[in-house]
Amino acid sequence: xxxxxxxxxxxxxxxxxxxxxxxxxxxxxxxxxxxxxxxxxxxxxxxxxxxxxxxxxxxxxxxxxxxxxxxxxxxxxxxxxxxxxxxxxxxxxxxxxxxxxxxxxxxxxxxxxxxxxxxxxxxxxxxxxxxxxxxxxx
Numbered sequence: 001x002x003x004x005x006x007x008x009x010x011x012x013x014x015x016x017x018x019x020x021x022x023x024x025x026x027x028x029x030x031x032x033x034x035x036x037x038x039x040x041x042x043x044x045x046x047x048x049x050x051x052x053x054x055x056x057x058x059x060x061x062x063x064x065x066x067x068x069x070x071x072x073x074x075x076x077x078x079x080x081x082x083x084x085x086x087x088x089x090x091x092x093x094x095x096x097x098x099x100x101x102x103x104x105x106x107x108x109x110x111x112x113x114x115x116x117x118x119x120x121x122x123x124x125x126x127x128x129x130x131x132x133x134x135x136x137x138x
Contacts, residue, residue: 051123
């Protein structure tokens with residue numbers, strides 16, 4: 001589990017000064033990437049080896065708005081893991097500790113070009129071992 005603080009920038013808001021809903025997906029990606037870095041793996045290494053990890057599903061429940069000048073705290077963790085699929089969970093709060101939203105993203109790893117899913121335990125054993133250490137497989 002990892003928490004990151006993200007200041008809301010003016011360009012992320014709409015005409016009402018509220019963060020545009022799609023920008024929350026950027027916050028999730030920033031938090032997820034930082035979690036992986038903290039756990040000792042990086043997407044860059046996977047991409048250099050010819051693989052990418054697309055998002056296959058996103059679900060988000062919005063509870064409260066945040067505006068320019070607020071700070072969003074994004075807590076992220078590995079919610080579920082199998083050798084093919086990883087689901088991350090997220091909880092977003094504002095600087096007052098109030099719940100802003102909850103989310104989940106689902107990812108697979110595919111070979112660049114043919115986009116066929118691969119098994120992490122075979123192609124990226126370090127990632128597989130890391131996930132096994134932080135999550136019970138489903």
